[in-house]
Amino acid sequence: MKQSVDNSRRDFLAKTAIAGTITIASGVLLHQTANAKSLNETSTRNPHTPVSNINRWGLLIDTNKCGKSCSACVDACNTENGLAGRTGPQDTQYIRKVTLRDKSTGHELSLPLMCQHCESAPCVDVCPVNASFIRADGIALVDRHLCIGCRYCMMACPYKARSFVHEELHNQKTSDPRGIGTVEACNMCVTRVDAGKIPACVEACSADNHKAMMFGDLNDPESGISVELKKHGGKQIRADLALNTGVHYQGLNE
């Protein structure tokens, strides 16, 4: 009897120990995963905390790493947002590949160009109905329920980042509801960001092994993007306009 009690106690202890180890180990594991995510810095806001100006989302693009003939980011963007990917003069393009040739040296480079998510955005300044706005976390958006389609923002944008929907749309993505007669642009994949994911273009660029695009929080000095900007610097396009863009580039002439 005693033996059996002892046995059962031993059994119990052993089982508890195993269970405990598993629990602790998995806890540690989870913890490590979480840590790795924040170090990797492609992480986003916790989906359960509200949008606030604690974050300022931005992109850093290294033109040296950007593949000249690669269009992974453009394709990913089209798929993510349900864009047809046509390139006629009336077609929407949220992101495009631009080839640059230095006029003095002849040096060629290639980069993706999209809405630069300015802090002092000209589109927001000119929009008569407040349809263009900058979200608290720095993402420039168009409220398609308000936009009257005047296209003043398109005239004002220094990056030609916006498109006007010229035609009736079909098969839209729920993540990016669009509307005929209104203006649209890169929204930094706001639904993905809100779900704790990174923008589709950045993901595609990494998946393609170029790693030319980086997404992160410019307000957080520890974030990968901030650390990289601090270490190697970065340039804003048309910095002379002092718009404080959320998108930065490396490898461009001063």
Next chain:
Amino acid sequence: MSKIEYTSLQGKSPAYFVLLGVLGLFTFTGILAAWYMEHNGHHVTGMTNQIVWGTPHIFAIFLIVAASGALNVASIASVFSKKIYEPMARLSALLAIALLAGGLVVLLLDLGRPDRLIVAMTHYNFTSVFAWNIILYSGFFTFCGLYLWTMMDHNVHQYKKYAGFSAFVWRLILTTGTGSIFGFLVARSAYETAIMAPMFVIMSFSYGLAIFILVLMATYKASQMELGDVVILRLRNLLGVFVAAVLYFTFVYHLTNIYDADRRDFERFILLDGGIYTTVFWIGDIIIGGLIPLLLIYLPSIKKNRTVLGWICGMIILGGLSQVYVIVIGGQAFPLEIFPGYDVSSSFYDGIVNSYTPSLPEILLGSSGIAITLLIVVFMLKVLRFMPNSLADNVIDPHYSVK
């Protein structure tokens, strides 16, 4: 000046109804075109993501600018107390209101979502020049309306001067506002310059007066009332001054651009190698809209020739449309400088001159603005008394003898 009696158009002749009918038809086609554009989306227009403002905007901006200038005659009468212009003040204010209405209807119907007018009225962004303009337009209607009221109703006659003054000040602000729509576009080489606003004011003087003279001559001829040389010669001289001023401002605008290294390429484009824009600039804006009218205005031998004056006004209007075309379309056709120091190319037409061919619906919509304006004028002339019985020389100035 003898006491001026005002009259309205009889408006019973078949010609009157034919005119109303034709204008109505043009207006209707314009609205139909707008419906077609809205129904199918802007892909049935020549406008693109590169040329985002097209023909409707040329007409709309031209009419809005001209509206403020049409008020000139009234302003000179009330603000500067020039008696000779006073009898024409009512017509001047009416035309101003009608032009603004015509321009705004076009602007509105071209919106991607014209059905959201209520949104435009209820959501205000006070940093937007566009939103200021909405206030400016409403104010212009109000002030011109009040001004007309004080002119037409003897009970409130004593306020005429104040109303006239407010309308005058308001219309200067209005045109400055219209010019600023462009002046505030920081990124575009063509537009971001302070001279844009005063240039628009002076353009408004010229276009508005040209349209006013045409309307005045046409109505008096059609209703067989007397319109003497005193009035006509005065207006003609004034027009000469305005045309010269527009030429001068155009010159200064381009000169300042040439001095600015960043804008030199744009200037080269407009003045030398911009194809259609260069042609329209030199032939339409400068020669037809400026030099020929100026020459004809100051040619003594045809001083009193009304037909020539009609042609002059027509040329100024054509020149005005050309000028707005070059500013609006030429300014967008020139590639936006996103990466200074680089040659660029992309699938989004970066770095190249954008092309624009207007489609029929947008031309119909744009030009219907003129029809709407004239429809309002022709209709109102019948309803209320806007026209002095006679503008004969002895009525205007008994001491005047035409040499």
